[in-house]
Amino acid sequence: MDKVPERSEQEADQQARITVTVDDEHLDSFQEVIDVCGTMGLHVEQSLDVLGIAIGTVSRGKMQRLRQVPGVRGVEEEAEVQIAPPESGVQ
Numbered sequence: 001m002d003k004v005p006e007r008s009e010q011e012a013d014q015q016a017r018i019t020v021t022v023d024d025e026h027l028d029s030f031q032e033v034i035d036v037c038g039t040m041g042l043h044v045e046q047s048l049d050v051l052g053i054a055i056g057t058v059s060r061g062k063m064q065r066l067r068q069v070p071g072v073r074g075v076e077e078e079a080e081v082q083i084a085p086p087e088s089g090v091q
Contacts, residue, residue, distance in 0.1 A: 015057045017078040018042075018066075022052040026071030033071035040065050 020042065022033050030049045037054070038044060044056040052073075058066065066075045 014060050016060045016063065017057050018055070018063065019074075019076045019078070020054045020056070020066060020072060021074040021076075022054075022071050023073035024052070027052050029071065033069060036069050037066050037072065040069070042066060 020034065020037055022030050026033050027049075030052060031047075034042070034044060034047060034054045040058075041062040042054070042056050042058045044054050046055040048054070060077075063075055063077070066072060
């Protein structure tokens with residue numbers, strides 16, 4: 001298994017917008033799972049309990065710890081998309 005390179009302290013402190021997905025077995029205790037994530041630094045902006053999804057921010061250095069919370073199926077960082085201006089040659 002490939003080792004994930006360690007981030008610098010500055011990178012670890014940067015905030016990332018993430019989506020946390022709770023597994024099907026823990027949907028009945030969705031709020032408890034998200035509360036545990038909150039104690040680990042997740043600042044919830046939106047909670048979609050019916051879907052088992054919470055959206056929020058956390059420092060990048062804490063993302064791996066969130067993945068280890070019982071009931072968390074996945075933690076995904078929001079991707080940035082940049083679109084060229086309409087007048088640019090590349091579309």
